[in-house]
Amino acid sequence: MLGVVGNIVLAIIKYVVGVMSGSKALVADAVHSASDVAGSFAVYIGVRAAKQPPDRDHPYGHGKAESIAAIIVAVLLFLVGIEIGKSSIESFFQPIEAPKAFAIYAVVLSIVVKEAMFRYKFKLGKRINSDAVIVNAYEHRSDVYSSIAALIGIVGAIFGEQIGAPWLVYGDPVAGLFVSILILRTAYKLGKESIHTTLDHVLHEEDTEEMRKAVLTFPEVKKINALHAREHGHYVIVDLKISVDPYITVEQGHKIGKRVKEKLLQVDNVHDVFIHINPYSEEDDDSSQGVD
Known part of the structure; x- marks a missing residue:
C-alpha cells in the first residue's frame, strides 16, 4: 500500500510537471510510475491471497498467488515499455523544444523517493520471503534508473538549447527511449523468473x-x-x-x-x-x- 500511495503521488507530480515543462522523458517516467500503481496493487492482492490457509480446493495452500501477481506486474511493465518506446520514437519525427528547467526538480524528487521505496520493499521482501514484494521492489529500482536517464536527457536538452546545439534537444526523447528499453529488460527478467517459479520449480x-x-x-x-x-x-x-x-x-x-x-x-x-x-x-x- 505504501507503493500504491507513493506511486500515485509521484505519477501525478511527474505528469503535471512533464506536460507543463514539455518533457517527453518526464511524461514517460510518469507513465512508468502510474504502471507501478497497478503493479503494487497486484502484489498487495497476491500477497494477501498467498497468506490464506489451505482449503479443500487448494490443499497445498495459495502461495502461487504471489508468482501470478509477479507475472501480472511483468506484463504491465512490458506494455508500458512498448508504449513509452513508441512515443519516444515518434518524437524524433516532430519539431520539439527543450523542456523547462523546473522539470529537473521533479526528476530529482522521484529519484530520492523511489530509491527509498526500493530499499524499504527489498528488505521487507527478504524478511517475509516474498518473491512478489521483491519483484515490486525492483520496479522501484527500475524507476530510479529511468528517472536518472530522464534527468540526463532533460539537462542535455536544456544545455543544448543554451549553447546553440539543437541536436542536444533530442536528448529528452533519447532518454525516454532508454527508459523504455530499461523497462522492457526488467519486465523480461522478472517475468522469466516468476514463470519459472510458477511451473513447479524445485530447489537445486x-x-x-x-x-x-x-x-x-x-x-x-x-x-x-x-x-x-x-x-x-x-x-x-x-x-x-x-x-x-x-x-x-x-x-x-x-x-x-x-x-x-x-x-x-x-x-x-x-x-x-x-x-x-x-x-x-x-x-x-x-x-x-x-x-x-
Whole structure:
C-alpha cells in the first residue's frame, strides 16, 4: 500500500510537471510510475491471497498467488515499455523544444523517493520471503534508473538549447527511449523468473542441503531416495522418499516418517512435507531414485 500511495503521488507530480515543462522523458517516467500503481496493487492482492490457509480446493495452500501477481506486474511493465518506446520514437519525427528547467526538480524528487521505496520493499521482501514484494521492489529500482536517464536527457536538452546545439534537444526523447528499453529488460527478467517459479520449480540440490542433513540425523533413515522441494511463493513444500529397515512394522515406519516431517518443518520456509516410506535394500543403492 505504501507503493500504491507513493506511486500515485509521484505519477501525478511527474505528469503535471512533464506536460507543463514539455518533457517527453518526464511524461514517460510518469507513465512508468502510474504502471507501478497497478503493479503494487497486484502484489498487495497476491500477497494477501498467498497468506490464506489451505482449503479443500487448494490443499497445498495459495502461495502461487504471489508468482501470478509477479507475472501480472511483468506484463504491465512490458506494455508500458512498448508504449513509452513508441512515443519516444515518434518524437524524433516532430519539431520539439527543450523542456523547462523546473522539470529537473521533479526528476530529482522521484529519484530520492523511489530509491527509498526500493530499499524499504527489498528488505521487507527478504524478511517475509516474498518473491512478489521483491519483484515490486525492483520496479522501484527500475524507476530510479529511468528517472536518472530522464534527468540526463532533460539537462542535455536544456544545455543544448543554451549553447546553440539543437541536436542536444533530442536528448529528452533519447532518454525516454532508454527508459523504455530499461523497462522492457526488467519486465523480461522478472517475468522469466516468476514463470519459472510458477511451473513447479524445485530447489537445486545445493539449496536443499540443510533439509537433507536434517533427514539424515535419524539413524533409522537408511537412504534418501528422492527429495523435491517445490517453491510456492513465500514457502516450500517438500516431497520426500526415504528408505527404512524393511522388517519393522508399518506403525514403526509411520512414526519414523512423522518424526522426519516434524524435523523438516523446523527448517526455514518449509510449509508442509509429504513422505513416502520405502523398504531399504542394498541392491537399491544404485537405482533407488526410481523407487516408489
